[in-house]
Amino acid sequence: MDLDFQISKREKLSDQLYGQLLEKIVSGELKEGYKLPSENEISRAFNVSRPVIREALLRLQADGLVYSRQGAGSFVKARPPESLIKFTSPSDISGLLRCFEARLPLEGAAAALAAQRATEEEVETIRKTLVAMEEAMEKGEIADKADFDFHMAIANATGNEFYVSILGTLHTAMRSGMRVALNITKAGSKQRMRKVQEEHRTIYDAISLGDVTAADLAMRYHIQSARTRLMNHQRDI
Amino acid sequence: MDLDFQISKREKLSDQLYGQLLEKIVSGELKEGYKLPSENEISRAFNVSRPVIREALLRLQADGLVYSRQGAGSFVKARPPESLIKFTSPSDISGLLRCFEARLPLEGAAAALAAQRATEEEVETIRKTLVAMEEAMEKGEIADKADFDFHMAIANATGNEFYVSILGTLHTAMRSGMRVALNITKAGSKQRMRKVQEEHRTIYDAISLGDVTAADLAMRYHIQSARTRLMNHQRDI
Amino acid sequence: MDLDFQISKREKLSDQLYGQLLEKIVSGELKEGYKLPSENEISRAFNVSRPVIREALLRLQADGLVYSRQGAGSFVKARPPESLIKFTSPSDISGLLRCFEARLPLEGAAAALAAQRATEEEVETIRKTLVAMEEAMEKGEIADKADFDFHMAIANATGNEFYVSILGTLHTAMRSGMRVALNITKAGSKQRMRKVQEEHRTIYDAISLGDVTAADLAMRYHIQSARTRLMNHQRDI
Amino acid sequence: MDLDFQISKREKLSDQLYGQLLEKIVSGELKEGYKLPSENEISRAFNVSRPVIREALLRLQADGLVYSRQGAGSFVKARPPESLIKFTSPSDISGLLRCFEARLPLEGAAAALAAQRATEEEVETIRKTLVAMEEAMEKGEIADKADFDFHMAIANATGNEFYVSILGTLHTAMRSGMRVALNITKAGSKQRMRKVQEEHRTIYDAISLGDVTAADLAMRYHIQSARTRLMNHQRDI
Known part of the structure; x- marks a missing residue:
């Protein structure tokens, strides 16, 4: 093997x-x-x-x-936005999408466990990374560090160190994917930026309320939507 | 962070x-x-x-x-089998269980993708690791290497290198968990060994038939059952 | 029994x-x-x-x-919006929420099957119910009939008559839940109405593109969000 | 519509x-x-x-x-067992399989909710239907009534009347599918009968221990396996 x-x-x-x-x-x-x-x-x-x-x-x-x-x-079948290949090498796109594919089940499960187990302190850490990300986006920055921190804070809140190690393994690819996605978001409308922020806030809300099903769904919906924003140029959402 | x-x-x-x-x-x-x-x-x-x-x-x-x-x-609530702490340090058990927890969504998704995408060559590789595992078990060996190879062959067949990297990250913990589980299986009845083999074969069958839902379910059922065999001494299944 | x-x-x-x-x-x-x-x-x-x-x-x-x-x-823990009990009897709320609970796995699976199997004709029928719903909402109407028609058109597109029968069984409860949800939406901001329309359109897009995972997620996210809009008065989203 | x-x-x-x-x-x-x-x-x-x-x-x-x-x-691709068309009209098979398809997500979710919410009384009712089914099978009877009662007892234990109504809607088709499956089981080996009993017992165990994930998985694995037993003649499992 x-x-x-x-x-x-x-x-x-x-x-x-x-x-x-x-x-x-x-x-x-x-x-x-x-x-x-x-x-x-x-x-x-x-x-x-x-x-x-x-x-x-x-x-x-x-x-x-x-x-x-x-x-x-x-x-x-579909034509991705031109900005897709403006912000990364075309030969890297397929790898970025495979990273989204692997994150979907993994981070959905992590969000569900975080909703079950996060301590008040861990919820507060997630909230801080969310605010940092929102503030960076408002300033027009590419907030890939804060974005990753948000997802890592959720992995930490699972109380399961393996989720943390795995996100460590995916760190470089996740950051690249986030940079491309956030660049496309920045190039888009204000409404699109609000939608991205809204997705993160919905995940946070579900975790802070301890709603396991909602946290799982909100996380997977966010990752799927980020992937769709990369690949579908028809709608600026 | x-x-x-x-x-x-x-x-x-x-x-x-x-x-x-x-x-x-x-x-x-x-x-x-x-x-x-x-x-x-x-x-x-x-x-x-x-x-x-x-x-x-x-x-x-x-x-x-x-x-x-x-x-x-x-x-x-429940009393685990005595063999549980015979084959590993009690303070390691909780970590082993957290590894099973992380593997559940991850490997379920990997099996589903393998059912979609495995080439004939990849299906054959999975089959060989399955046979190697069955033969080792028949000889009374602790087949943790073949067991890991089986799961890694499925990760390979996803065509997504991130599943392979992640299983690499989990390698040590997975092997430890497999050793404990296989030791408990070996200490149990012939029927229990057949059940473990059957679970692996069901995963292989679903992947080779390209049945996405069955592959996902069979993998997750297997990981959940392995976990139950570790923790529940009441029934030798 | x-x-x-x-x-x-x-x-x-x-x-x-x-x-x-x-x-x-x-x-x-x-x-x-x-x-x-x-x-x-x-x-x-x-x-x-x-x-x-x-x-x-x-x-x-x-x-x-x-x-x-x-x-x-x-x-x-949380205070639902006042409009919740304005549009239905308080003793009916629990039943409405149980209906959402049952719809979640069921309609998620139906959307996934529709993405796999819908004929062009069936996709067109789903699109028409979506447009009818959007137009009714723009006119300020409570579009519970069009909303139900949309979900039933998806059930039809599964090619599995049991999904159709089951939605028939849930018809009265679904319509009641939709009426309450749409009344709360109407009483809310323009942005909230756009969000509800957007959720339906995302389901349609995923089905029409044949994206099984996205269709499953988009449907379940929509049902979960509708439930959250009923019960959480803090944010008008 | x-x-x-x-x-x-x-x-x-x-x-x-x-x-x-x-x-x-x-x-x-x-x-x-x-x-x-x-x-x-x-x-x-x-x-x-x-x-x-x-x-x-x-x-x-x-x-x-x-x-x-x-x-x-x-x-x-595969040849179903001859017994498949011995116990039912060939033109009914496709419908039976569609019923299994609809039951999979629905009853998985029902088992998960039952694991969360079943009262001691409801767990005891599920156990009684399980024993009734096992006894009928030991006597060589076709235990479709007890089988349905088992699944309905779980629907009851969700505390959500919609699951009960839906199983009512599916009653005729479920009983037909169960009759065919149990006839094929009876015509098979003792080992196959044990496997069917084991699957039901695993569902019961997970619900009685309140293990949500295990209950969901065990139920879906059982329904998927029943479907496979109908359609795959190669292995008598």
Whole structure:
């Protein structure tokens, strides 16, 4: 069994191909409804093997950017906001989305445990990180540190050190994802900024009231919404 | 924000107190239905502060060993098997259970993703680790390495490197928990061993059939059952 | 086994007691942080038995209105908006909340199945009910019929007739809950109305994009939020 | 909006087609790995419209019996036990499976609430229905009444009358599904019968210990397993 927990070469190549196809979708070269080049064409154009192409296409599908129709090929489904590739390298996007994917069940469960077990002191720490984040956003700053602190304060309040270690493992990727998301939020409307703040406040409220179901839902809804804001340019919400 | 992802001193003390109370419950000194000493008595006997006592009692409750009745104190609810403290230090038990707690949502989600995305090659790798584990168990070995390999092969099959990193982070704690659980299984009946094997096979079947819901459920049921086998001496299942 | 699926006499009495305590909390007679009368005092004042009192108190706890501290009794935790009892009988509130409780897992699962299976025609039907609801709300109407139609259209799109039957069973209670919630929304700010519309649109978007996880989450978040809007007067969101 | 909660004509036709294809799979006329006839061939042979065929094929896929490969058509994936169509009409199978599908989230949530709220009296009622079911099975009876009573006793213990009403709505379909499942169990090995009993006992244990997570998981695992026993002839478990 491989205990070298690194991304494999195939994954790296497919992330690069993913990034290149993503750029074409974002730029509008491949418009919504357009058919993607066939595996043969991609293979010739990018000089990559079939498994790499399949992995890139599957990820584009999993990320909601393309869909496939039996026997007819793959088609563009949605066009992410241009700001998506303004704030990060296109070949990093797929990795950022995988980080959101892993955080969803993990942090949902952490918020539920925090709602059950947080001491008054721990609730107060969560509140302080929330206020720090709100204040930084009001000043127009990219509040990725305060954002991470908020999520880590919740992990701490689970009373389960493994949640804290795991967030430590995800620290770099989480901060990158938060930076991109917060940059897109900043580039958007005031209403969008309020929505992001509202999502964090709803999580805090549920934890402070000890509402386990609401805390779990609010956290997972927030992570899912952050992911949607990254990938969907149609609505500024 | 504290980025030192270590268990705190208070947690360490409460784990020790937890271990000492656990020993009294396992030994039968504190029988089912018996009232635990009051916080005052514990404070005098063990010379620890109130927050430490409360944390230990809350953990005993969370772990299903004691329950509290409003105004009347805490009572012993269930007696874990003697083998529990034969195969590990009592003060480590609480940590092992917290590891199971963190694994539940995480590995459930990983199994679901593996059912969606595993390549034939990855399914075959999972199958091989399953067979290795079954063979080791038949020979009377403690198959914690094969057990971990099985879970790691599933993390690999998610196509999401973060699941792999996280299992890397949990590696030591998972292996410890698996060793204790497998020792208890080995000390139990043939029927119990079959049940453990059956649980792993059900996870494999669901992933190989691409059944997302069944894979998620089978994994979480397995982790929950392993936890129950550790803590509940009444039934040899 | 009792196949008479009616609410029992004990439940009816406890709903009445719940309603009377709720009125005192809403009116401010029992302020946040205040201690509720003891079981003895309630028993004398309302002439009801202990099991009825305990059930009413447990429900107030489950609904997030009171909390209990070991040995010290029950205290008021949150004060619902006055409009809550303006639009329905206080003794009906507990039942409305139980309906939300049952809808949460059920409709979450229905939205996930709809995201998997809805035909283009079914997606279009959901969209039409959404537009009808939005238009009715803009006109200042109480759009409980359109709201129910929206949820029923999703049940239809599961391709599983049992979801449709179950929503039929819940029809009266759902419509009542929707009427109260929509009345409170109407009495609130424009921003709150936008939030309610946004929640419905997010469900629709996830289903139309075939995003199973997002559809499940968006539906459950909406039902949980509707419940919170009923019970929490502090924030007009 | 259609409030006539009946299965539509299209659904009825697709259930019949589903049943006919299912018979061919169970009988071995269409072996595992075999390609199903094309939509054109099915259309000619059964004289049904394309939407009906697509619905039947999608259901066979959803039920894990066939899979489709892009551009290549549909193939048989698994062969259900012959006993499946011995104990019920093939055209009823699809409906039975949809009932299991609806029960999964619903009864999982009910078991979790019962673990939180069941009174001692209600736990005792659940235990009695469990014993009645075990005794009937030992005598070789088809214990569908006791089985339903067990599930209804749990719904009662939620303290939420809507779960009781909903199980009332599902009563006929649940009893049918239980009869088929119990017939297949009876036709199987002693070990399989023990497994079914064990699943029920695990649910009861979790509820009686007040373990919310375990109760939710045990119930959903049981319903999922019952479904698998119906559809998978390979393993007698």
